[in-house]
Amino acid sequence: MKVFLIDDQKITNVLNKKYLNMIREDLVIYDFDDPELALEALEKEMPALIFLDLNMPIVSGWDILSFMRNQNIEIPVIILTSSNSQQDRDKATLYHNVFSFQLKPLTKVGFTDLLDGALKLGKEEDLQSKLAPDQKTEK
Amino acid sequence: MNATQSYLGYKILFEAMVRFSAGISEVKSLERLPYEISRHLKYLINFQNFRFYYTVPEGMDLIMVDKVGYTSYVLSCQLDPDTLEAEVMETGIPGHIKCPETGDNLHCWKFANGKDQHSLIRIQSHDTLSLAENSIPLIKVINKMVSTRVENLKMVDLIHRQNRKLENLTVALQSKNDEVRELNRMQEATIQEKTASLKSSNSKLKALIQFNSHQLREPLTRVLGMIAIKDDIPQSEFISDILPLMQESVVDLDFAVREVIERSELLNEEMETT
Secondary structure (H helix, E strand, O other), X not given: OEEEEEOOOHHHHHHHHHHHHHHXXXXXXXXXXXXXXXXXXXXXXXXXXXXXXXXXXXXXXXXXXXXXXXXXXXXOEEEEEOOOOHHHHHHHOOOOOEEEEEEOOOOHHHHHHHHHHHHHHHHHOOHHHHHHHHHHHHO | OHHHHHHHHHHHHHHHHHXXXXXXXXXXXXXXXXXXXXXXXXXXXXXOEEEEEEEEOOEEEEEEEEOOOOEEEEEEEOOOOOOHHHHHHHXXXXXXXXXXXOOOEEEEEEEEEEOOEEEEEEEEEOOOHHHHOOHHHHHHHHHHHHHHHHHHHHHHHHHHHHHHHHHHXXXXXXXXXXXXXXXXXXXXXXXXXXXXXXXXXXXXXXXXXXXXXXXXHHHHHHHHHHHHHHHOOOHHHHHHHHHHHHHHHHHHHHHHHHHHHHXXXXXXXXXXXX
Protein backbone atom coordinates (compact mmCIF):
# COMPACT_ATOMS: atom_id res chain seq x y z
CA MET A 1 0.00 0.00 0.00
CA LYS A 2 1.44 3.32 -1.13
CA VAL A 3 1.26 6.33 1.18
CA PHE A 4 2.36 9.89 0.39
CA LEU A 5 3.64 12.20 3.12
CA ILE A 6 3.66 15.81 1.91
CA ASP A 7 5.15 18.38 4.29
CA ASP A 8 7.75 21.07 3.62
CA GLN A 9 9.28 20.38 7.05
CA LYS A 10 11.57 17.40 6.64
CA ILE A 11 11.44 16.49 10.32
CA THR A 12 7.65 16.07 10.22
CA ASN A 13 7.96 13.57 7.41
CA VAL A 14 10.71 11.73 9.28
CA LEU A 15 8.56 11.46 12.42
CA ASN A 16 5.42 10.43 10.56
CA LYS A 17 7.30 7.82 8.56
CA LYS A 18 8.65 6.31 11.77
CA TYR A 19 5.18 6.08 13.28
CA LEU A 20 3.62 4.58 10.19
CA ASN A 21 6.35 1.97 9.94
CA MET A 22 5.80 1.11 13.60
CA ILE A 23 2.09 0.49 13.05
CA ARG A 24 2.19 -1.41 9.78
CA GLU A 25 4.94 -3.12 7.95
CA ASP A 26 3.25 -3.32 4.56
CA LEU A 27 3.38 0.40 3.76
CA VAL A 28 5.40 1.89 0.95
CA ILE A 29 5.98 5.44 2.09
CA TYR A 30 6.93 8.28 -0.21
CA ASP A 31 7.83 11.47 1.63
CA PHE A 32 8.04 14.86 -0.08
CA ASP A 33 9.37 18.06 1.45
CA ASP A 34 8.93 19.66 -1.94
CA PRO A 35 5.22 19.66 -2.80
CA GLU A 36 5.98 20.24 -6.49
CA LEU A 37 7.68 16.86 -6.68
CA ALA A 38 4.67 15.31 -4.98
CA LEU A 39 2.41 16.83 -7.66
CA GLU A 40 4.52 15.28 -10.38
CA ALA A 41 4.56 11.86 -8.70
CA LEU A 42 0.84 11.76 -7.93
CA GLU A 43 -0.53 10.48 -11.23
CA LYS A 44 2.34 8.11 -11.80
CA GLU A 45 2.29 6.46 -8.37
CA MET A 46 -1.42 6.79 -7.51
CA PRO A 47 -0.97 6.25 -3.73
CA ALA A 48 -3.78 4.79 -1.59
CA LEU A 49 -3.56 7.55 1.04
CA ILE A 50 -2.06 11.04 1.36
CA PHE A 51 -1.02 12.89 4.51
CA LEU A 52 -1.04 16.53 3.50
CA ASP A 53 0.21 19.71 5.16
CA LEU A 54 -1.63 22.95 4.25
CA ASN A 55 0.81 25.81 4.84
CA MET A 56 3.66 25.35 2.43
CA PRO A 57 5.52 27.91 0.33
CA ILE A 58 5.01 28.05 -3.47
CA VAL A 59 2.64 25.04 -3.69
CA SER A 60 0.23 24.83 -0.75
CA GLY A 61 -1.88 21.90 0.40
CA TRP A 62 -4.87 23.68 -1.14
CA ASP A 63 -3.09 23.78 -4.50
CA ILE A 64 -2.58 20.05 -4.34
CA LEU A 65 -6.25 19.43 -3.41
CA SER A 66 -7.39 21.65 -6.29
CA PHE A 67 -5.04 19.91 -8.68
CA MET A 68 -6.49 16.53 -7.70
CA ARG A 69 -10.03 17.78 -8.13
CA ASN A 70 -9.23 19.20 -11.58
CA GLN A 71 -7.51 15.97 -12.67
CA ASN A 72 -10.30 13.81 -11.19
CA ILE A 73 -7.79 12.03 -8.99
CA GLU A 74 -9.80 10.34 -6.25
CA ILE A 75 -7.34 9.59 -3.44
CA PRO A 76 -8.31 9.85 0.26
CA VAL A 77 -6.50 12.71 1.99
CA ILE A 78 -5.76 13.30 5.67
CA ILE A 79 -4.93 16.91 6.34
CA LEU A 80 -2.18 17.24 8.92
CA THR A 81 -1.64 20.88 9.85
CA SER A 82 -0.41 23.06 12.67
CA SER A 83 -3.14 25.64 11.99
CA ASN A 84 -6.30 25.14 14.04
CA SER A 85 -8.27 27.80 12.17
CA GLN A 86 -11.97 27.15 11.68
CA GLN A 87 -11.72 28.79 8.28
CA ASP A 88 -9.35 26.05 7.14
CA ARG A 89 -11.61 23.34 8.57
CA ASP A 90 -14.60 24.76 6.71
CA LYS A 91 -12.65 25.03 3.50
CA ALA A 92 -11.46 21.44 3.81
CA THR A 93 -15.06 20.11 3.86
CA LEU A 94 -15.41 21.43 0.30
CA TYR A 95 -13.05 18.66 -0.90
CA HIS A 96 -14.92 15.40 -0.57
CA ASN A 97 -11.82 13.25 -0.69
CA VAL A 98 -10.54 14.88 2.52
CA PHE A 99 -11.82 12.52 5.19
CA SER A 100 -9.90 13.76 8.21
CA PHE A 101 -8.52 17.06 9.49
CA GLN A 102 -5.77 16.56 12.11
CA LEU A 103 -3.72 18.95 14.21
CA LYS A 104 -0.01 18.39 14.56
CA PRO A 105 1.70 16.72 16.20
CA LEU A 106 0.16 13.36 15.49
CA THR A 107 1.40 10.53 17.76
CA LYS A 108 1.37 6.77 17.55
CA VAL A 109 -2.19 6.44 18.88
CA GLY A 110 -3.42 9.06 16.47
CA PHE A 111 -1.89 7.30 13.49
CA THR A 112 -3.30 3.93 14.55
CA ASP A 113 -6.83 5.33 14.78
CA LEU A 114 -6.48 7.16 11.49
CA LEU A 115 -5.27 4.11 9.60
CA ASP A 116 -8.07 2.00 11.08
CA GLY A 117 -10.52 4.71 10.04
CA ALA A 118 -9.07 4.83 6.57
CA LEU A 119 -9.37 1.05 6.21
CA LYS A 120 -12.98 1.02 7.47
CA LEU A 121 -13.88 3.80 5.12
CA GLY A 122 -12.14 1.91 2.37
CA LYS A 123 -14.36 -1.14 2.94
CA GLU A 124 -17.45 0.98 2.50
CA GLU A 125 -16.41 3.24 -0.31
CA ASP A 126 -14.03 3.41 -3.21
CA LEU A 127 -11.08 3.23 -0.83
CA GLN A 128 -11.72 -0.48 -0.91
CA SER A 129 -10.41 -0.80 -4.40
CA LYS A 130 -7.21 0.97 -3.41
CA LEU A 131 -6.51 -0.17 0.13
CA ALA A 132 -8.00 -3.69 0.24
CA PRO A 133 -6.30 -5.25 -2.84
CA ASP A 134 -2.95 -3.91 -1.75
CA GLN A 135 -3.56 -5.32 1.68
CA LYS A 136 -4.28 -8.75 0.23
CA THR A 137 -1.37 -8.86 -2.13
CA GLU A 138 1.05 -7.61 0.54
CA LYS A 139 -0.17 -10.23 2.92
CA MET B 1 -77.71 136.49 -1.37
CA ASN B 2 -76.67 135.53 2.13
CA ALA B 3 -77.66 131.95 1.49
CA THR B 4 -75.64 131.83 -1.71
CA GLN B 5 -72.65 133.25 0.08
CA SER B 6 -72.79 130.75 2.88
CA TYR B 7 -73.41 127.95 0.34
CA LEU B 8 -70.29 129.02 -1.52
CA GLY B 9 -68.41 129.21 1.76
CA TYR B 10 -69.38 125.66 2.65
CA LYS B 11 -68.49 124.43 -0.79
CA ILE B 12 -65.01 125.91 -0.51
CA LEU B 13 -64.66 124.56 3.01
CA PHE B 14 -65.79 121.12 1.86
CA GLU B 15 -63.31 121.20 -1.00
CA ALA B 16 -60.47 122.18 1.36
CA MET B 17 -61.51 119.46 3.79
CA VAL B 18 -61.40 116.82 1.06
CA ARG B 19 -57.93 117.93 0.03
CA PHE B 20 -56.71 117.98 3.65
CA SER B 21 -58.10 114.51 4.23
CA ALA B 22 -56.76 113.07 0.97
CA GLY B 23 -53.37 114.74 1.50
CA ILE B 24 -52.71 113.37 4.94
CA SER B 25 -54.05 109.92 4.10
CA GLU B 26 -51.44 109.63 1.37
CA VAL B 27 -48.58 110.41 3.75
CA LYS B 28 -46.44 107.35 4.34
CA SER B 29 -44.42 108.51 7.35
CA LEU B 30 -44.91 110.54 10.52
CA GLU B 31 -42.03 112.86 9.57
CA ARG B 32 -43.84 113.83 6.39
CA LEU B 33 -47.18 114.49 8.15
CA PRO B 34 -46.51 118.09 9.40
CA TYR B 35 -45.61 119.28 5.90
CA GLU B 36 -48.78 117.82 4.43
CA ILE B 37 -50.85 119.45 7.19
CA SER B 38 -49.25 122.83 6.53
CA ARG B 39 -50.12 122.55 2.81
CA HIS B 40 -53.84 122.25 3.41
CA LEU B 41 -54.58 123.69 6.85
CA LYS B 42 -54.38 127.33 5.75
CA TYR B 43 -57.49 126.82 3.60
CA LEU B 44 -59.42 125.53 6.59
CA ILE B 45 -58.54 127.87 9.42
CA ASN B 46 -56.93 131.21 9.84
CA PHE B 47 -53.86 130.59 12.05
CA GLN B 48 -50.39 131.86 12.85
CA ASN B 49 -49.19 128.73 14.53
CA PHE B 50 -50.76 125.27 14.89
CA ARG B 51 -49.74 122.57 17.34
CA PHE B 52 -51.06 119.04 17.62
CA TYR B 53 -50.09 116.96 20.64
CA TYR B 54 -50.66 113.20 20.71
CA THR B 55 -50.21 111.19 23.91
CA VAL B 56 -47.81 108.27 23.76
CA PRO B 57 -46.52 106.07 26.63
CA GLU B 58 -43.31 108.16 26.96
CA GLY B 59 -45.03 111.59 26.87
CA MET B 60 -46.42 113.37 23.84
CA ASP B 61 -45.63 113.53 20.15
CA LEU B 62 -45.87 117.06 18.77
CA ILE B 63 -46.66 118.30 15.28
CA MET B 64 -45.79 121.98 14.74
CA VAL B 65 -46.92 123.97 11.74
CA ASP B 66 -46.76 127.75 11.28
CA LYS B 67 -48.15 130.06 8.70
CA VAL B 68 -44.84 130.70 6.95
CA GLY B 69 -44.33 127.02 6.35
CA TYR B 70 -42.11 125.98 9.24
CA THR B 71 -43.03 122.40 10.17
CA SER B 72 -41.68 119.74 12.50
CA TYR B 73 -42.52 116.48 14.17
CA VAL B 74 -41.15 115.97 17.70
CA LEU B 75 -41.20 112.50 19.19
CA SER B 76 -42.06 111.90 22.87
CA CYS B 77 -41.67 115.39 24.29
CA GLN B 78 -42.88 116.66 27.70
CA LEU B 79 -45.35 119.49 28.20
CA ASP B 80 -43.95 122.65 29.76
CA PRO B 81 -45.91 122.86 33.05
CA ASP B 82 -46.62 126.63 32.89
CA THR B 83 -48.21 126.60 29.45
CA LEU B 84 -51.79 126.78 28.38
CA GLU B 85 -51.44 123.25 26.96
CA ALA B 86 -50.42 121.85 30.33
CA GLU B 87 -53.42 123.46 31.99
CA VAL B 88 -55.87 122.19 29.33
CA MET B 89 -54.28 118.74 29.44
CA GLU B 90 -54.84 118.60 33.16
CA THR B 91 -58.33 120.08 33.40
CA GLY B 92 -59.78 119.05 30.02
CA ILE B 93 -61.45 122.48 29.79
CA PRO B 94 -60.84 124.36 26.53
CA GLY B 95 -58.49 127.27 27.18
CA HIS B 96 -58.16 130.72 25.62
CA ILE B 97 -55.64 133.43 26.44
CA LYS B 98 -54.49 136.53 24.73
CA CYS B 99 -50.79 136.98 24.16
CA PRO B 100 -49.85 140.30 25.79
CA GLU B 101 -47.00 141.11 23.36
CA THR B 102 -48.47 140.17 19.97
CA GLY B 103 -52.12 140.47 20.83
CA ASP B 104 -52.67 137.05 19.30
CA ASN B 105 -55.22 134.62 20.67
CA LEU B 106 -54.12 131.21 21.97
CA HIS B 107 -56.81 128.52 21.88
CA CYS B 108 -56.39 125.02 23.20
CA TRP B 109 -58.66 121.96 23.29
CA LYS B 110 -58.28 118.48 24.64
CA PHE B 111 -59.76 115.44 22.89
CA ALA B 112 -60.25 111.89 24.06
CA ASN B 113 -59.65 109.62 21.06
CA GLY B 114 -59.90 106.23 22.66
CA LYS B 115 -58.92 104.33 25.73
CA ASP B 116 -56.18 106.36 27.50
CA GLN B 117 -55.34 108.16 24.29
CA HIS B 118 -55.65 111.93 24.14
CA SER B 119 -54.68 114.75 21.89
CA LEU B 120 -54.38 118.50 22.22
CA ILE B 121 -54.76 121.13 19.55
CA ARG B 122 -53.35 124.59 20.17
CA ILE B 123 -53.92 127.36 17.69
CA GLN B 124 -52.35 130.80 17.72
CA SER B 125 -54.40 133.18 15.67
CA HIS B 126 -55.07 136.89 15.08
CA ASP B 127 -58.79 136.47 15.36
CA THR B 128 -60.78 134.88 18.04
CA LEU B 129 -64.47 134.85 17.08
CA SER B 130 -64.23 132.60 14.08
CA LEU B 131 -62.16 130.18 16.02
CA ALA B 132 -64.26 130.21 19.12
CA GLU B 133 -67.61 129.75 17.38
CA ASN B 134 -67.66 128.57 13.73
CA SER B 135 -64.46 126.63 13.81
CA ILE B 136 -65.12 124.28 16.75
CA PRO B 137 -66.73 121.46 14.68
CA LEU B 138 -63.96 121.97 12.15
CA ILE B 139 -61.26 121.64 14.82
CA LYS B 140 -62.91 118.43 16.02
CA VAL B 141 -62.86 116.99 12.51
CA ILE B 142 -59.21 118.03 12.05
CA ASN B 143 -58.31 116.35 15.33
CA LYS B 144 -60.16 113.21 14.30
CA MET B 145 -58.38 113.02 10.95
CA VAL B 146 -54.89 113.87 12.24
CA SER B 147 -55.06 111.60 15.30
CA THR B 148 -56.41 108.70 13.25
CA ARG B 149 -53.58 109.17 10.75
CA VAL B 150 -50.94 109.40 13.50
CA GLU B 151 -52.35 106.23 15.06
CA ASN B 152 -52.28 104.44 11.69
CA LEU B 153 -48.75 105.54 10.89
CA LYS B 154 -47.56 104.50 14.34
CA MET B 155 -49.18 101.12 13.78
CA VAL B 156 -47.49 100.79 10.39
CA ASP B 157 -44.18 101.77 12.03
CA LEU B 158 -44.66 99.15 14.68
CA ILE B 159 -45.44 96.49 12.10
CA HIS B 160 -42.36 97.49 10.11
CA ARG B 161 -40.21 97.34 13.21
CA GLN B 162 -41.58 93.95 14.12
CA ASN B 163 -41.05 92.73 10.59
CA ARG B 164 -37.47 93.91 10.73
CA LYS B 165 -37.01 92.15 14.08
CA LEU B 166 -38.47 88.98 12.60
CA GLU B 167 -36.20 89.30 9.60
CA ASN B 168 -33.20 89.70 11.87
CA LEU B 169 -34.32 86.72 13.90
CA THR B 170 -34.77 84.67 10.74
CA VAL B 171 -31.30 85.60 9.57
CA ALA B 172 -29.85 84.75 12.99
CA LEU B 173 -31.74 81.46 13.01
CA GLN B 174 -30.54 80.63 9.55
CA SER B 175 -26.95 81.30 10.48
CA LYS B 176 -27.35 79.17 13.64
CA ASN B 177 -28.90 76.49 11.50
CA ASP B 178 -25.95 76.62 9.14
CA GLU B 179 -23.58 76.41 12.12
CA VAL B 180 -25.40 73.36 13.47
CA ARG B 181 -25.38 71.73 10.06
CA GLU B 182 -21.68 72.42 9.68
CA LEU B 183 -21.01 70.98 13.14
CA ASN B 184 -23.05 67.90 12.28
CA ARG B 185 -21.17 67.48 9.04
CA MET B 186 -17.82 67.78 10.80
CA GLN B 187 -18.89 65.30 13.46
CA GLU B 188 -20.08 62.86 10.86
CA ALA B 189 -16.78 63.16 9.05
CA THR B 190 -14.89 62.60 12.32
CA ILE B 191 -17.01 59.55 13.13
CA GLN B 192 -16.45 58.13 9.68
CA GLU B 193 -12.76 58.75 9.95
CA LYS B 194 -12.59 57.11 13.37
CA THR B 195 -14.68 54.18 12.21
CA ALA B 196 -12.44 53.65 9.21
CA SER B 197 -9.31 53.82 11.32
CA LEU B 198 -10.83 51.42 13.88
CA LYS B 199 -11.82 49.03 11.12
CA SER B 200 -8.35 49.14 9.66
CA SER B 201 -6.64 48.55 13.05
CA ASN B 202 -9.10 45.76 13.69
CA SER B 203 -8.29 43.93 10.50
CA LYS B 204 -4.57 44.51 11.04
CA LEU B 205 -4.87 43.04 14.52
CA LYS B 206 -6.79 40.06 13.17
CA ALA B 207 -4.15 39.49 10.55
CA LEU B 208 -1.43 39.73 13.19
CA ILE B 209 -3.18 37.23 15.46
CA GLN B 210 -3.56 34.79 12.59
CA PHE B 211 0.04 35.25 11.57
CA ASN B 212 1.20 34.84 15.16
CA SER B 213 -0.75 31.68 15.83
CA HIS B 214 0.56 29.95 12.74
CA GLN B 215 4.05 31.33 12.91
CA LEU B 216 4.48 30.15 16.50
CA ARG B 217 2.53 26.92 16.30
CA GLU B 218 4.31 25.50 13.29
CA PRO B 219 7.83 25.11 14.80
CA LEU B 220 6.29 24.32 18.18
CA THR B 221 4.38 21.33 16.79
CA ARG B 222 7.59 20.03 15.29
CA VAL B 223 9.31 20.15 18.69
CA LEU B 224 6.28 18.55 20.35
CA GLY B 225 6.25 15.81 17.75
CA MET B 226 9.91 15.08 18.35
CA ILE B 227 9.40 14.91 22.10
CA ALA B 228 6.38 12.65 21.66
CA ILE B 229 8.28 10.03 19.64
CA LYS B 230 11.02 9.72 22.25
CA ASP B 231 9.37 6.80 24.09
CA ASP B 232 8.31 5.01 20.92
CA ILE B 233 11.78 4.49 19.45
CA PRO B 234 15.11 3.24 20.83
CA GLN B 235 17.19 5.90 22.50
CA SER B 236 20.05 5.42 20.06
CA GLU B 237 17.71 6.05 17.14
CA PHE B 238 16.36 9.15 18.83
CA ILE B 239 19.83 10.50 19.42
CA SER B 240 21.01 9.75 15.89
CA ASP B 241 17.89 10.65 13.86
CA ILE B 242 15.83 13.12 15.85
CA LEU B 243 18.02 15.13 18.17
CA PRO B 244 20.11 16.76 15.43
CA LEU B 245 16.92 18.05 13.83
CA MET B 246 15.54 19.36 17.10
CA GLN B 247 17.99 22.19 17.32
CA GLU B 248 16.86 23.50 13.95
CA SER B 249 13.24 23.54 15.03
CA VAL B 250 14.02 25.27 18.32
CA VAL B 251 15.97 27.93 16.48
CA ASP B 252 13.00 28.36 14.13
CA LEU B 253 10.74 28.73 17.16
CA ASP B 254 12.99 31.35 18.69
CA PHE B 255 13.09 33.21 15.38
CA ALA B 256 9.29 33.07 15.17
CA VAL B 257 8.88 34.49 18.68
CA ARG B 258 11.19 37.36 17.83
CA GLU B 259 9.36 38.10 14.62
CA VAL B 260 6.00 38.05 16.38
CA ILE B 261 7.22 40.56 18.95
CA GLU B 262 8.73 42.74 16.24
CA ARG B 263 5.49 42.76 14.24
CA SER B 264 3.40 43.60 17.31
CA GLU B 265 5.65 46.52 18.10
CA LEU B 266 5.47 47.77 14.51
CA LEU B 267 1.69 47.59 14.53
CA ASN B 268 1.60 49.35 17.88
CA GLU B 269 3.66 52.24 16.56
CA GLU B 270 1.52 52.42 13.44
CA MET B 271 -1.71 52.57 15.44
CA GLU B 272 -0.36 55.19 17.81
CA THR B 273 0.59 57.51 14.98
CA THR B 274 -2.81 57.30 13.26
